Amino acid sequence: MENSQSYQINLEVFQGPLDLLLFLIKKKEIDIHNIPIASITREYLKYLDHKKNINLERESEFLLMAALLIHIKSRMLLPREISLDEEEDPRQILVDRLLDYKNIKAACKILREKEEKQIKKWKRKELPKSVSFQELDFMEVSLFDVAEVFFNLIKRQEKDQIKVIKGRDFSVKEKKQDIIRYLKEHSFLDFIEYFSHQETLEESLISFFCLLELISERIVIAVQKSLFHRIEVWLRKEVNI
Amino acid sequence: MKKNLKNIIEALIFVSIEPLTSDKIKNILDEFPDKEIENALKELLHHYSGNQRGINIQKVSGGYLFATTKEYDEYVKRFLKDEKKQKLSREALETLSTIAYHQPTTLAEISAIRGVDASHCLKTLLEKKLIKIVGRKKSPGKPLIYRTTKNFLAYFGLNSIEDLPSKEEIEKILEDKYEDS
Numbered sequence: 474m475e476n477s478q479s480y481q482i483n484l485e486v487f488q489g490p491l492d493l494l495l496f497l498i499k500k501k502e503i504d505i506h507n508i509p510i511a512s513i514t515r516e517y518l519k520y521l522d523h524k525k526n527i528n529l530e531r532e533s534e535f536l537l538m539a540a541l542l543i544h545i546k547s548r549m550l551l552p553r554e555i556s557l558d559e560e561e562d563p564r565q566i567l568v569d570r571l572l573d574y575k576n577i578k579a580a581c582k583i584l585r586e587k588e589e590k591q592i593k594k595w596k597r598k599e600l601p602k603s604v605s606f607q608e609l610d611f612m613e614v615s616l617f618d619v620a621e622v623f624f625n626l627i628k629r630q631e632k633d634q635i636k637v638i639k640g641r642d643f644s645v646k647e648k649k650q651d652i653i654r655y656l657k658e659h660s661f662l663d664f665i666e667y668f669s670h671q672e673t674l675e676e677s678l679i680s681f682f683c684l685l686e687l688i689s690e691r692i693v694i695a696v697q698k699s700l701f702h703r704i705e706v707w708l709r710k711e712v713n714i
Numbered sequence: 715m716k717k718n719l720k721n722i723i724e725a726l727i728f729v730s731i732e733p734l735t736s737d738k739i740k741n742i743l744d745e746f747p748d749k750e751i752e753n754a755l756k757e758l759l760h761h762y763s764g765n766q767r768g769i770n771i772q773k774v775s776g777g778y779l780f781a782t783t784k785e786y787d788e789y790v791k792r793f794l795k796d797e798k799k800q801k802l803s804r805e806a807l808e809t810l811s812t813i814a815y816h817q818p819t820t821l822a823e824i825s826a827i828r829g830v831d832a833s834h835c836l837k838t839l840l841e842k843k844l845i846k847i848v849g850r851k852k853s854p855g856k857p858l859i860y861r862t863t864k865n866f867l868a869y870f871g872l873n874s875i876e877d878l879p880s881k882e883e884i885e886k887i888l889e890d891k892y893e894d895s
Contacts, residue, residue: 488804488805488808488828488830489828489829489830490829490830491828491829492829534829534830534831538829570826570827570829573827574827574828574829575888576815576884576888577808577811577812577815577827577828578808579879579884579887579888580811580814580815580878580879580884581804581807581808581811582887583879583883583884583887584807584810584811584870584878584879585801585807587870587871587872588801588802588807588869588870589801590784590871591869591870591871592799592801593784593787594770594772594781594782594783594784594787594871595781595782595787595790596731596779596780596781596782596868597731597780598731598732599799
């Protein structure tokens, strides 16, 4: 009865074969220096049997350990010429690995506690990048600079191709939402790149007016790394939208 | 106004984003004798440790760094719009401590110790700058050699690699019975 319940535990909860073995050793209250290989192998294989399909990517390591266990058992069964005390115990290799892994796991527990404490202490380096353009050492760009870049861009596009103004309607409200959504997803908007992808002159113009409005409403901020550098638009983080 | 050395050091630590070492402080303040700097630094640390404040000076990764006190985490997060700091996954933490205790080490060694392939975890840890590649081993296949970084020490609030959980600390945990998920 007790056995059938124990198999309910999924292999996934174990970090690997050593983890599973340590679990079995603890459960069966086995002395790690004197492991009954036959019974532990049986227990171990029951866990593997429980899995209908072995996922080779993830579980090949479990199979490797099964092979090692069986190998150790067979070495122990083989008749020996030298007596047991002189020859190394075939289980030693496994015991060493288990003890080493056990220590690592214990160290992890201590480190985890330290991590949890440390994670609550904020340092200036850890302030989030995506919302704090201030961190990146930008300078703010005036509306006039933004406008100048925009008109230059339109002029350049005019030279490139003749555009037909389509009769599609754009609502200012929607477009503003679009821009905010874009900023939330991408954290910033590259001015030139953004307008290069607008389909029509009309759409460009509307997007541009929306952007100007958003800037003057102080919802977004236009910045550049240095003079004549590309202009980026960021959401102001103190604004809730 | 008389320039107070303690205040000068406080200002330097305040503007520093990385942990500021006492060597660096001495370098910058070369007009002051080292001994005086050390005393002022000690006084400064004492000043902070004695008072319960919202910020504190931490000694991590061989240097000094300002950090908020953990009691006010909740409010800092509110200010930062619930910015979340993710803890390391169990496998990443296991891989990381394997490296910490066995460094310099290779992927094959790490995988052998953990009994599972660790290549995926190494990538995450490299991205988080908790480990670094320091070279290649002169053995067949010339595998890459990994070490923990200074950032690793800062991440766990350790001053040096000697501050890793000691044998005694580990044994104490093990005495509390082997725990499992």
